[in-house]
Amino acid sequence: MKEIILVKNGELVLKGLNRNSFEDVLIKNMKRHLADLGTFKFTKSQSTIMVEPDDEDVDLDDVVDALKKVFGIAALSRAAVCEKDMADIIKTTKEYLEDELLTAKTFKVEAKRSDKKFPYKSPEICRELGGEILKAFNHLKVDVHNPEITVTVEIRDKYAFVRGNNIKGAGGMPTGTSGRAAVLISGGIDSPVAAYMMAKRGIELISVHFASPPYTSELAEMKVMDLLKKVAAYSGTITTFVVPFTEIQEAIRDYCPEDYFTLVMRRIMMKMSQKIAESQNCQALITGESVGQVASQTIFALGCTDCATTMPVFRPCIGMDKDEIISISRKIDTFETSIQPYEDCCTVFTPKHPKTRPTVEDVIAAENKIENLDEMIERSLKDVKRVFIK
Numbered sequence: 001m002k003e004i005i006l007v008k009n010g011e012l013v014l015k016g017l018n019r020n021s022f023e024d025v026l027i028k029n030m031k032r033h034l035a036d037l038g039t040f041k042f043t044k045s046q047s048t049i050m051v052e053p054d055d056e057d058v059d060l061d062d063v064v065d066a067l068k069k070v071f072g073i074a075a076l077s078r079a080a081v082c083e084k085d086m087a088d089i090i091k092t093t094k095e096y097l098e099d100e101l102l103t104a105k106t107f108k109v110e111a112k113r114s115d116k117k118f119p120y121k122s123p124e125i126c127r128e129l130g131g132e133i134l135k136a137f138n139h140l141k142v143d144v145h146n147p148e149i150t151v152t153v154e155i156r157d158k159y160a161f162v163r164g165n166n167i168k169g170a171g172g173m174p175t176g177t178s179g180r181a182a183v184l185i186s187g188g189i190d191s192p193v194a195a196y197m198m199a200k201r202g203i204e205l206i207s208v209h210f211a212s213p214p215y216t217s218e219l220a221e222m223k224v225m226d227l228l229k230k231v232a233a234y235s236g237t238i239t240t241f242v243v244p245f246t247e248i249q250e251a252i253r254d255y256c257p258e259d260y261f262t263l264v265m266r267r268i269m270m271k272m273s274q275k276i277a278e279s280q281n282c283q284a285l286i287t288g289e290s291v292g293q294v295a296s297q298t299i300f301a302l303g304c305t306d307c308a309t310t311m312p313v314f315r316p317c318i319g320m321d322k323d324e325i326i327s328i329s330r331k332i333d334t335f336e337t338s339i340q341p342y343e344d345c346c347t348v349f350t351p352k353h354p355k356t357r358p359t360v361e362d363v364i365a366a367e368n369k370i371e372n373l374d375e376m377i378e379r380s381l382k383d384v385k386r387v388f389i390k
């Protein structure tokens with residue numbers, strides 16, 4: 001029996017004239033996610049994209065798993081292809097959905113008839129097929145409101161498709177349809193989640209990581225790369241910039257009042273990230289900050305960090321509790337990596353009593369105590385290491 005995958009795109013439907021180009025990006029992204037599994041034919045039709053393997057031996061379970069990570073897909077399903085003939089539709093349904101129909105207690109049939117020449121109207125298809133299903137699986141009952149399985153028949157141009165329940169897709173918008181942004185990535189729990197959330201809205205990611213060897217280790221950097229790989233499984237390639245930060249951090253330690261260490265550091269991170277982001281045609285920065293989580297994320301501290309840049313800063317975790325962030329990190333499989341105990345540059349030289357109500361003037365005054373900061377920034381940016389994460 002020939003099987004294909006039907007992909008329902010989500011919000012794309014709302015995009016009017018842009019829909020076509022959004023769908024093209026979605027197809028390009030699907031191709032990339034399926035590249036290791038074989039070659040496929042993609043056919044657009046209404047708000048559905050049909051995905052057909054060129055080779056019949058392709059394992060469709062693997063294809064479904066890969067497509068579940070593609071943003072812009074609201075739902076997907078495997079479907080059996082059959083002739084546009086009621087007898088074949090009935091036979092195919094009974095065979096193809098046998099396991100599901102045997103285990104379910106309730107079902108309903110839905111019919112979508114885009115070929116209006118098909119001799120049965122939608123309610124007639126439902127009645128006919130529903131009756132045959134009840135005869136063949138006599139433990140089943142019809143429940144039109146809350147069925148365990150919905151059998152859907154679609155009558156299209158050339159063929160009819162039969163399918164069972166939909167599988168939930170990754171949602172969001174196709175990566176690359178909402179511009180580009182640079183995520184400031186640490187080894188923690190929050191920033192990979194922030195990266196995932198913005199990629200889900202269609203943003204293409206690059207990332208910036210600040211490393212302060214020997215205070216931070218090679219292992220800490222590898223952990224960040226592992227985290228980015230997990231995010232890239234959804235977002236596609238993430239070009240990553242590893243910025244040497246030791247000299248600047250030591251200067252902060254040597255010249256700034258201790259209670260401003262973290263804030264000055266975060267402002268410098270923002271400024272340097274903006275420079276990298278602009279050189280890479282990004283339109284925004286992304287961080288994993290959440291109001292009140294730590295001293296450097298009070299509303300006052302965030303105000304001081306925010307005005308270090310002129311780019312928009314997206315903070316998708318801003319209103320989330322830690323347990324909400326953790327549940328997303330578990331879903332995207334970054335949690336176990338994030339909790340590995342390696343030092344981040346944020347955790348070296350931490351003040352004993354960080355300012356929780358800083359003013360912008362005082363933070364800038366603290367920052368201005370560093371001599372030759374601009375030269376240090378230039379030097380560090382020249383030594384940036386670029387890594388392509390796939």
Ligand code: ATP
Binds near residue numbers: 184
């Ligand atoms: P996370 O779990 O993301 O590390 P956090 O709660 O530990 O967040 P901080 O360490 O204060 O918070 O960092 C706040 C944000 O600053 C992070 O979410 C991240 O976007 C950015 N950041 C922190 N450390 C680094 C780093 N070494 N390189 C790049 N960005 C960083």
Ligand code: MG
Binds near residue numbers: 186187188189344346
């Ligand atoms: Mg952190």
